[in-house]
Amino acid sequence: MDEQARIMQALGGVSLAGHSIQGGMALPPPHGHDGIDDGRKQDIGDILHQIMTITDQSLDEAQAKKHGLNCHRMKPALFSVLCEIKEKTGLSIRGAQEEDPPDPQLMRLDNMLLAEGVSGPEKGGGSAAAAAAAAASGGASDNSIEHSDYRAKLTQIRQIYHTELEKYEQACNEFTTHVMNLLREQSRTRPISPKEIERMVGIIHRKFSSIQMQLKQSTCEAVMILRSRFLDARRKRRNFSKQATEILNEYFYSHLSNPYPSEEAKEELAKKCSITVSQGVGSTITVSQVSNWFGNKRIRYKKNIGKFQEEANLYAAKTAVTAAHAVAAAVQNSQTNSPTTPNSGFQMKDEEFQLDSAESKNTLLTNMFTGSSGSFNLPNSGDMFLSMQSLNGDSYQGAQVGANVQSQVDTLRHVISQTAGYSEALGGNTMYSPHGLNANGGWHDTTTPSAVISPTEGPGSVHSDTSN
DNA sequence: TCCAATGATTTTCA
DNA sequence: TGAAAATCATTGGA
Numbered sequence: 037m038d039e040q041a042r043i044m045q046a047l048g049g050v051s052l053a054g055h056s057i058q059g060g061m062a063l064p065p066p067h068g069h070d071g072i073d074d075g076r077k078q079d080i081g082d083i084l085h086q087i088m089t090i091t092d093q094s095l096d097e098a099q100a101k102k103h104g105l106n107c108h109r110m111k112p113a114l115f116s117v118l119c120e121i122k123e124k125t126g127l128s129i130r131g132a133q134e135e136d137p138p139d140p141q142l143m144r145l146d147n148m149l150l151a152e153g154v155s156g157p158e159k160g161g162g163s164a165a166a167a168a169a170a171a172a173s174g175g176a177s178d179n180s181i182e183h184s185d186y187r188a189k190l191t192q193i194r195q196i197y198h199t200e201l202e203k204y205e206q207a208c209n210e211f212t213t214h215v216m217n218l219l220r221e222q223s224r225t226r227p228i229s230p231k232e233i234e235r236m237v238g239i240i241h242r243k244f245s246s247i248q249m250q251l252k253q254s255t256c257e258a259v260m261i262l263r264s265r266f267l268d269a270r271r272k273r274r275n276f277s278k279q280a281t282e283i284l285n286e287y288f289y290s291h292l293s294n295p296y297p298s299e300e301a302k303e304e305l306a307k308k309c310s311i312t313v314s315q316g317v318g319s320t321i322t323v324s325q326v327s328n329w330f331g332n333k334r335i336r337y338k339k340n341i342g343k344f345q346e347e348a349n350l351y352a353a354k355t356a357v358t359a360a361h362a363v364a365a366a367v368q369n370s371q372t373n374s375p376t377t378p379n380s381g382f383q384m385k386d387e388e389f390q391l392d393s394a395e396s397k398n399t400l401l402t403n404m405f406t407g408s409s410g411s412f413n414l415p416n417s418g419d420m421f422l423s424m425q426s427l428n429g430d431s432y433q434g435a436q437v438g439a440n441v442q443s444q445v446d447t448l449r450h451v452i453s454q455t456a457g458y459s460e461a462l463g464g465n466t467m468y469s470p471h472g473l474n475a476n477g478g479w480h481d482t483t484t485p486s487a488v489i490s491p492t493e494g495p496g497s498v499h500s501d502t503s504n
Numbered sequence: 505t506c507c508a509a510t511g512a513t514t515t516t517c518a
Numbered sequence: 519t520g521a522a523a524a525t526c527a528t529t530g531g532a
Contacts, residue, residue: 273511273528281510296521327520328512335522336510 079110087226102225118227142245145252152259154194189262197255204251208244212237276329280309280321288333289351295334302326 086101093101105111149155219233276284287305288295297305302323309321337344 275510275529325511329510331521331523332511335524338522 079108080114083108083110083114106224115227119229122227122229122232139245139249142249142252145249145256148256148259149197149252153190154197154255154259190259193255193258193262197251200251201248204244204248208241211244212240215240276309276321276325283308284326284329284333285347285351286355288330288337289348290355292348295330295337297326297330299323302330 083105086105146155215236216233219228219236222228223233284305287297287301291297306321306323306326309326
């Protein structure tokens with residue numbers, strides 16, 4: 037109403053077709069009385085009055101009035117004047133509200149959403165961010181589970197963002213169209229210039245862009261939370277299962293002279309640990325975790341050898357017994373498998389693991405654990421342990437071993453007890469002697485780190501590492 | 505709640 | 519680039 041009143045006031049004194057227009061019926065006539073002028077003034081006053089009071093009337097009544105006004109003979113002239121005035125006012129307003137510069141906050145949000153892969157073309161749902169985080173965590177492929185989780189959540193955010201953005205754009209367009217239609221409709225009865233409509237559209241877009249900003253801000257917050265959780269999760273740890281720790285410890289203590297597993301060995305250990313590990317969904321031990329474990333183990337062992345002696349004894353004994361069982365099983369196997377050809381040698385699962393029958397078993401066993409030359413030579417107990425396990429599997433049945441075998445085991449134990457490094461382990465009373473560490477606190481320099489499975493050999497094959 | 509154990513990360517070095 | 523060393527941070531038992 038105020039706007040109308042202002043327009044009406046502005047109309048006061050404006051010349052219309054050579055006549056002065058007076059604003060409203062209530063306004064006093066400025067000049068002298070003229071019969072014809074009075075009549076016209078009356079008409080204009082009527083129209084304006086009706087315009088002013090049109091909103092106070094019922095819809096039907098207003099529609100009827102509106103129609104009447106549209107058909108009024110003075111309407112076009114009045115309308116053009118009003119448009120002229122409105123145009124001037126509109127221009128001044130428009131001049132005052134020139135195009136806003138791009139909001140830096142919005143630009144920041146846009147850039148972040150683009151960097152995180154939320155907005156812009158889909159390229160794996162923020163794989164760049166995930167890769168960056170992976171690089172920070174030290175292993176690109178090792179964190180694939182976490183990455184896929186991250187990516188899945190980011191994709192979820194992306195989808196929600198795009199759905200909401202679509203809804204927002206739709207709502208914005210619908211509202212703009214509605215307002216434009218409304219203004220176009222109203223422009224028949226009140227002066228609304230195209231520029232004014234344009235300005236109104238601009239206002240609507242600005243209002244909607246604040247909603248868009250909120251949406252972008254919320255999305256950014258969600259991404260930040262997800263990211264921080266993902267990065268924090270890297271620090272979260274779960275203890276390895278007992279079996280996994282045992283496997284790693286067994287390898288460590290049996291390779292004490294050179295506890296540096298090769299990449300293949302690490303992979304094999306990781307695989308081995310993952311089979312037995314039970315830490316819930318997605319809790320496989322990775323190669324980098326194996327590396328971490330050995331790194332920690334080496335440093336902690338070196339720092340406090342005394343503390344680890346008991347553990348070393350335990351694992352050394354375990355390794356020796358496992359080996360003994362494996363050999364006993366092999367002996368048993370040779371006896372049962374080749375009854376008609378006792379001198380043809382015995383063959384185990386692996387084809388490479390063949391022995392010349394000319395050697396007596398005791399000599400064989402002695403050679404095995406003293407590292408002396410022979411067709412069957414175990415380099416160190418570590419390789420022995422793992423190789424034997426893979427040869428013999430976990431299904432070794434002690435009951436199958438007869439008295440003869442048992443005596444072989446006893447012999448073996450005796451032989452092992454004389455082998456450097458494990459003498460105390462089987463003696464029980466004396467402490468395990470840490471070997472491999474040199475005077476400087478470092479491990480002896482060995483040729484190549486032994487592997488669980490040599491790349492050139494199959495499972496269960498025997499290596500020729502004589503570092504022990 | 506404390507604290508040792510331990511997995512992970514960061515920094516330094518060869 | 520891998521390992522050592524230091525450190526952080528969580529876990530789990532007492």
